[in-house]
Amino acid sequence: MRRRPAAMIAAAALLSTGLAGCSGGTAPAGRPAPDAPPKATTPAPRVPPGHAPKESFAVGVRQLKLNRDGDRPLPVTLWYPARGEAGGTAERSAPAAAGRFPVVLFSHGLGGRPEDYRVLLTRWAAAGFVVAAPKFPHTGAGGDGNPLDVLNQPADVSYVLTQVLALDTRAGDPLRGRLDPERVAATGHSAGGVTTIGLFTAGRDERLDAGIVFAGTSLGVGTAFAGAAAPQLFVHGEADEVVDYAAGKAVYDAVPWPKAMLSLPKGDHGRALLSDGTALRVVADTTVEFLRWTLYGDEAAKKRLPADATRGGLATLDDHL
Known part of the structure; x- marks a missing residue:
């Protein structure tokens, strides 16, 4: 692992407390009073208007065997739109559907695997997105569980993106x-949410047009959002027992671009x-509409997003998109 400044090491050390597992932890804080959001720096999305x-x-589903720098194995699961009848389970190595599709990176949580999230990720693929989900060498299932390695993961995701995009040619x-x-977005859950935030802060990847952060925090990666405006959607449970809702809300408040926060009481x-x-259906429908807007430029999807987010009274939406 490369050397890091002492301040970053100290911040990262907190990850071992805040992301030590997917159960247990401190009691969640209540929802803080909303603050006035920073104004967006430029109109969004960056992609031209279009229709999803x-x-x-x-x-379809397939695997890529990648390795960054020879010592960071990154097996990647790819889910993608395929030919055939919709609605079934993902078919291994099925022929790809006709068309050109946006790419969505997904980063798993501590001790997780891409397949843990297959219900959500296959719904994204069925809606017209190629989803690339790496398994990280230290924070993935079977790794040593070192939360400090989360700080290396934004660079892993950027490497994976380069390799996945190369498949197009x-x-x-x-x-x-x-x-x-x-048309590219980065998304992630928990430690993968930290990874995703890092891709828009210290490890900014300018190829990214949008981000979705599930139960994430800025520990170790900060909130110095940089580069061109990239709309962000935060999704966080108010009874989160691992990453306090207030921690996720604080990062959301720091985003200077178009943004929304889906809160599940x-x-x-x-x-x-x-x-x-x-x-999950509320989360899936809301995230699909967000991706349709940010990656396909579909304004109708943006207009549908608030209704999908609040359907059934399971969630609320703070909307500054």
Whole structure:
């Protein structure tokens, strides 16, 4: 691991407390009073106006074996729109559907695996997105669980993005001509949320057009959001037992770009992402509409987003998009 400034090491050390697991932890804080959001620096989204696919796709799945710098193995699961009848389970190595699709990176939580989130991620793929989810060498299942390594993960994600986008021009690859390198988002849960925030702060990747942070905090990566405006959606349970709701809200408040925060009053640290149910459907529908707007430039999706977010009274939406 490369050397880091003492302040960053001290901040990262807190991760071992704040992200030590997906159960237990300190009691959640109540929702703080809303603050006036910073004004957006530029109009958003950056992509030209357009229309997201109206139909649902079948979903294919495949694996990539990547390794950054020879000592950071990063197996990547790819879910993508595929030919065939929509609504079934993901089919391994299914032929890709016709079209060019935006790319969405997803970073798992501490001790997690990409497949833990397959219900949500396959819904994104069925809506017309190629989802690339690496398993990180230290914070993934079977790793040593070192939370300090989260600070290396933004660079891992940028490396994965480069390798995935290269498939678009690789002769003979099943995704050749199917990826749109100008429409890219980063997303992540818990430690993966920290990773995602880092991609817009200290480790800013200018290829990213948008971000979604699930139950994330800025510990170790800060809130110095940099670069061109990239809309952000935060999703956080108010009963989160691992990352206090107030910690996520503080990062959200610091975002200087178009943003929204989906708050689940009864939501914990991850159940709405890991198991199918009404809460996951609200989260899935809200995130799909956000991605349709930010990556396809679909204004109709943006208009639908508040209704999807508040359907059934399971969540509230602070909307500054």
